[in-house]
Amino acid sequence: MSIASVFDVALVALILTIGASAILVRTAFAAVVMFVVYGLLLSMAWVRLHAVDVALTEAAIGGGMTGLLLLGAVARSRSVNVDSVRVGYPLRLAAGALCALVAAGLAVAIFYPPAPVPTLAPMVMENLPPSGLGNPVAGVLFVFRALDTLLEKVVLLLALLGVWSLAPDHAWGGTPGLQVYARPDPTLIFLAQLLPPVGIVFGIYMCWVGAKDPGGAFQGGTVLAAMWLLVIVAGLQKAPAIGRLWLRVLLVTGPVLFLAIGLAGWVFADAFLAYPAGYAKPLIVAVEAALTLSIAVALGMLAAGPPVRAQQQ
Amino acid sequence: MSLVMDILTICAVSAGALFFLAGTVGLLRFPDTLTRLHALTKVDNLGLGLIVLGLLPQTSSVLFAVKLVFVWLLVQLSGAVVTQLIAGAVRHHGADG
Amino acid sequence: MPSLLLGASVFVLLTVALGLFAILRRSADVDRLMAVQLLGTGGVAILLLLAVATETPSVMDVAVMLALFAAFAAVAFVRDASGASSEVRGE
Numbered sequence: 001m002s003i004a005s006v007f008d009v010a011l012v013a014l015i016l017t018i019g020a021s022a023i024l025v026r027t028a029f030a031a032v033v034m035f036v037v038y039g040l041l042l043s044m045a046w047v048r049l050h051a052v053d054v055a056l057t058e059a060a061i062g063g064g065m066t067g068l069l070l071l072g073a074v075a076r077s078r079s080v081n082v083d084s085v086r087v088g089y090p091l092r093l094a095a096g097a098l099c100a101l102v103a104a105g106l107a108v109a110i111f112y113p114p115a116p117v118p119t120l121a122p123m124v125m126e127n128l129p130p131s132g133l134g135n136p137v138a139g140v141l142f143v144f145r146a147l148d149t150l151l152e153k154v155v156l157l158l159a160l161l162g163v164w165s166l167a168p169d170h171a172w173g174g175t176p177g178l179q180v181y182a183r184p185d186p187t188l189i190f191l192a193q194l195l196p197p198v199g200i201v202f203g204i205y206m207c208w209v210g211a212k213d214p215g216g217a218f219q220g221g222t223v224l225a226a227m228w229l230l231v232i233v234a235g236l237q238k239a240p241a242i243g244r245l246w247l248r249v250l251l252v253t254g255p256v257l258f259l260a261i262g263l264a265g266w267v268f269a270d271a272f273l274a275y276p277a278g279y280a281k282p283l284i285v286a287v288e289a290a291l292t293l294s295i296a297v298a299l300g301m302l303a304a305g306p307p308v309r310a311q312q313q
Numbered sequence: 314m315s316l317v318m319d320i321l322t323i324c325a326v327s328a329g330a331l332f333f334l335a336g337t338v339g340l341l342r343f344p345d346t347l348t349r350l351h352a353l354t355k356v357d358n359l360g361l362g363l364i365v366l367g368l369l370p371q372t373s374s375v376l377f378a379v380k381l382v383f384v385w386l387l388v389q390l391s392g393a394v395v396t397q398l399i400a401g402a403v404r405h406h407g408a409d410g
Numbered sequence: 411m412p413s414l415l416l417g418a419s420v421f422v423l424l425t426v427a428l429g430l431f432a433i434l435r436r437s438a439d440v441d442r443l444m445a446v447q448l449l450g451t452g453g454v455a456i457l458l459l460l461a462v463a464t465e466t467p468s469v470m471d472v473a474v475m476l477a478l479f480a481a482f483a484a485v486a487f488v489r490d491a492s493g494a495s496s497e498v499r500g501e
Contacts, residue, residue, distance in 0.1 A: 003416040010420060014427045021434060029490060033442040036483050037430070040449050040476060047460060047469055055472045064479035068486045075490065181489055187401060187479060188485065191394040198387060199478055206471070214468045219475070226482045319411060326414070326459075330421045333452065337429040340448070346440055353444055357451050364418070368462045371411060377467055381458065384473050388454050390494050391481035392447065398488045399443050 008048055015041045028074045036067040045251050053137045056206070060222035062252055068229065068303050075179060132281035134212035141216070142284045146273040150262065153255045153291060156298045160251070166306040172272035173243030176301065177308030192234035199227035207292040211281060217254075217288040221295025228300045239304045241311040247297065254294030258287050318370035332360035346403050350396055357392035361385055392407030417464035419456045426452035443487050450480025 016039060022034035026084070030180030039062025046055035121136075128139045141149045157237050181188060203223035240247050261283055262273040269276045275283050332355060339352025365385040372378040431484045438448060454473045461469035 003413055003420060003471065007416060007420045007423060010423050010427065013421070014430070018430070029439060030442055033439075033445060033487060035432060036436075036487075037445055037449055038451055040446075040480065043472060043476065044453060044456060045473055047457060050469045051474060052466070055469075056475050059475040059479055063476065064482045067483045071486055071490050179489060185398070185401065187394055187397045191391065191398070191481070191485065194390060195393070195478070195481060202474055202478065213471075223475070223478060226479065230482060230485060233489060313429075322411065323414065326418045329455070330425075331416050333422050333425045333455070336448075337425040337432065340429045340444070341432045349441070349444065353447060356448065360422075361451055362454050364422075364458065368415075368458060371415075371462050373465070377470075380467075380470055384454060384458065384470065384477060387474065388451055388477045391477060394448055394449060395481055395484040395488075398485065399440060399447070402443075402488050403440050406461065 011045055015045060032067060032070045032074060035070065036063055039063040039066065056214060056219045060219055062108050064226055065222060065299060066195060072305055083212050087118060135210060135214060138210050138216055147279035150258050157251060157255065160298050160302055163302055163306050171307045171309055173241060174307040174308065174310040175241050176239045178232055178234055178239050178304040184235055188234045189236060190229050192236050196227040207288055210288060211285055217291040217293060220292045222299055224296035225299035229303055243311060250293055250297045254291035257290040259288060320361060322367045322370050325363045329360050329363030329367060332356060332363060335387055336360060343385050357388060361388055412463040415459045419459040422452055422455050443484060446480055446484050446487065450477060
């Protein structure tokens with residue numbers, strides 16, 4: 001057994017143990033901590049599988065953003081007195097059975113694949129050069145399956161609308177109820193002044209490098225969103241009211257630009273979401289830049305939660 | 314020359330790994346939260362620092378090396394501040410808080 | 411040299427795993443926060459070792475990501491664990 005496979009076996013054992021204890025721990029808070037640890041470990045597993053793009057996303061989403069969302073859910077469930085909505089055994093059993101079914105389905109798909117494993121990878125590598133991109137993942141996202149990517153960004157906006165629609169009538173258009181530190185904490189304020197400049201540069205780098213190497217709009221946008229939330233949580237800045245015009249404009253900029261370039265494709269390149277020859281890379285980088293901003297704002301507002309109080313003034 | 318570099322790498326990476334072990338032993342053996350936190354910071358500073366130092370001679374480009382040092386500085390700063398935050402939480406609310 | 415670096419990454423992974431179990435056996439929330447911190451640092455060390463051993467510079471970006479988000483998660487956890495938070499409410 002080579003050293004690399006010793007590493008892989010140890011990592012898998014650790015991931016399974018942490019996953020099991022995330023299910024078994026008693027309190028919701030501890031379960032969220034375990035889930036974040038699980039996400040960080042999983043990003044290492046993706047590195048070992050040579051899927052660096054996925055590893056970056058997993059570290060950002062699974063390691064940080066989901067943790068914050070789940071903590072918000074834990075805080076909410078505390079405030080509505082969980083004991084009165086105790087989940088019964090039949091429901092738990094049904095949830096367990098359905099999860100087991102999904103796991104069994106995935107296991108079958110992995111252990112008994114069709115004889116020649118279907119793959120489009122060679123075709124992607126063959127057709128990538130005309131686009132001018134170096135990262136095959138970016139090629140799939142913005143050239144071969146651009147429609148999926150466009151719809152994915154629209155789904156993000158729909159999710160945000162879903163969160164916002166939880167607002168009580170009097171708070172509509174108001175400020176989200178993201179929990180902040182009650183006392184201004186000098187240590188935290190120092191961190192919130194120190195980390196964002198680094199994070200913002202890294203977020204822009206992620207977006208820029210995405211055309212050539214692993215990275216891209218989603219990873220970059222998540223970093224920007226996290227830095228924004230850090231500043232809000234530290235109390236240096238207030239979460240914006242959801243009725244603000246600049247906020248709404250930033251939210252739709254990415255998808256609208258993407259859609260506009262897609263529609264222009266009909267005129268200049270004979271197909272929806274096709275790029276005119278020679279202009280593919282600059283157009284894709286422009287779309288990625290706009291999407292990075294929109295994703296950052298959308299994720300930040302998703303984590304900030306529904307508005308809870310009306311806008312002052 | 315490359316032999317000297319390799320020896321430097323072996324020494325520094327081994328020493329760094331040893332600090333990771335020392336930090337873990339500290340986490341296992343120390344009696345209360347604040348002392349365990351103290352053990353953890355040794356991992357942050359020295360463990361990672363020595364491993365980065367050991368990796369520097371093995372890098373292929375200057376940019377790569379600069380990035381390594383940058384990552385270490387980032388962990389150093391954020392780790393120190395986060396440890397302070399945890400310690401502050403312990404002081405205000407007790408270890409069970 | 412790559413196999414030595416891989417060996418070091420296995421060693422660090424094992425110590426981090428041991429540390430995680432030590433931390434997670436305890437029931438205090440503050441101890442659990444250390445788990446995130448330990449994994450943040452250990453994960454960065456492992457990824458840097460892997461990046462140099464396999465000569466894949468992009469793995470280093472994952473290390474930066476891990477460092478940023480371990481700190482971010484720790485801030486969110488301390489906020490909730492210490493009870494120092496306050497929901498923004500209407501005046």
